Amino acid sequence: MLSLVVRAALYWARYLKEHGVARAFGYPGTESIELLEAAREAGLEFVLTQHEATAAFAASMTGRLTGIPGVCVTTAGPGATNAASGIAQAHLDRMPLLVFTGDHVLAPGQPTHQRLSPELFAAVTRATVRLSAANLAVELPRAFRLATTPPHGPVHLTFPSGEMETDVGEPPTGRAADPLEGAPALPDLSAVRAMIAAAKRPMIIAGLGVPNARAEGPLLRFATSLGAPVADTQQSRGSLPTDHPLYLGTFATHRDAAVTDCANASDLVVAVGLDSVEFLKKWRLSPPVLVLTDVGAGNDPAIPAALAVEGALAALLEALVGVRAAGRWPAEEIAGFRQRSTGSLMPPESDAGRALLWPQTVVRELQKALPDDGIVTVDVGSHKHLMILQWVVRRPDSFLDSSGLSSMGTGIPFALAAKLVHPARPVVAVVGDGGFLMYAGELASLGRIGAPLVIVVMADGTLNSIKIKQVRRSYAPTGTELGAGYSIAGVARAFGLNGERVSSAAECAAALRRGLTADRPTVIEAAIDPAGYEYSQ
């Protein structure tokens, strides 16, 4: 007779696999060995990174791209604290993540070596749970549900090693419940329809809730039927193609004056899935705001709503397709705002013949080289500000960054996650040299995994985004010079990757061509003149 009893660790691995998790990212320790062995037995891939933060970054982006929680596995104590940055990132970037940290068995007199209270993570998780063989069958499905209920986020599960070896019944088969299951039924939309119908110049701001709810199609249909201009946010870039005639620009970034001017000249702002965690500044829009949300009407006091309704975003938008407004923005005025948002980024003088590239040239060459199905991930710094303004995004899930936490070091692990989820799509990470150096050890992971992605390092030897602010205040640039006594391309080659330094547009184009067709990872060290960033601030 078949045994229906397995040890808890194997139950755990089979449950994850059965519910659509293809891989776990992590770093091992004595307390997590049982999970690694169970993952191997269950055919759940374990991706070893060089740091638990990058494991959690990669896992959360996997969750964001698949809609199934990403999984990170660490040991107790130091593994858990290293993962904290990634947990906080999933929390503030609203990405579904399960973090399993090993633990000792709780017993009287147990030493406190490496022991940390799981409460440590209470403030940055949807829940923090101590797993046992007895509660696995309840807590695993609950964690899946919590992580994928809007707003998506991380759940921390601490798993004592002794419990991992205790026998439990086999996991049930079948996929996890649909995250939208249990979403509230559509509310009465008559007041919403009336509000839209009365508007002569409505505009839409689509936030991170749109990609998280996979509501890009309904957004496009709603915007088109209304003829309303659409602003996105960092995380919703690509929800509407940024070369669409209704596209306005990116809201709530450092340079969104054209978007706010358009909003203030509108008579209705429809905020769809907008989350103030992405805002750099206070709300400055004067027209009445109609909030369409899936996280609880009125839950975001930073967005002053004249009317707020809660429901599954895709269904809400679909139900409003065809509602006629009293007027619409003239197309040429929308184009004018868009031009102000994204135009005039280039420094007036060409960089041809100069020793250093304008960062804008690197972005332009990358845009020419990357096919439309390509994915770019962006780290944090001046290069991100430029990318938000200059990069044309034609598809959902093609421009990925951290906006809620805005943590440096996310660009490369996000790219790794994207490449593993979409192996056939070209993936490029655009990072600053500061962000690159923060977790440069991940080159070893990339080399081992062999995922052929491209990392473009905007190398200027400075933490430009901070230095630029010091200079503006007439402060000496203290603590923002990285030095120049090393070769980033050489570091890549030392790790067994392709590494090239480029300082002209032609070299950049050629290196990108080689990198995008290579069968292993490539690091392109772009020698840039940071003075170019003055034009994208």
Ligand SMILES: Cc1ncc(C[n+]2csc(CCOP(=O)(O)OP(=O)(O)O)c2C)c(N)n1
């Ligand atoms: C983990 C982390 N530490 C510090 C910061 C603050 N910070 C934001 S941008 C930046 C500079 C980034 O420098 P670099 O990676 O070289 O990019 P650049 O600004 O030069 O494009 C710093 C230090 C942060 N966002 N995240």
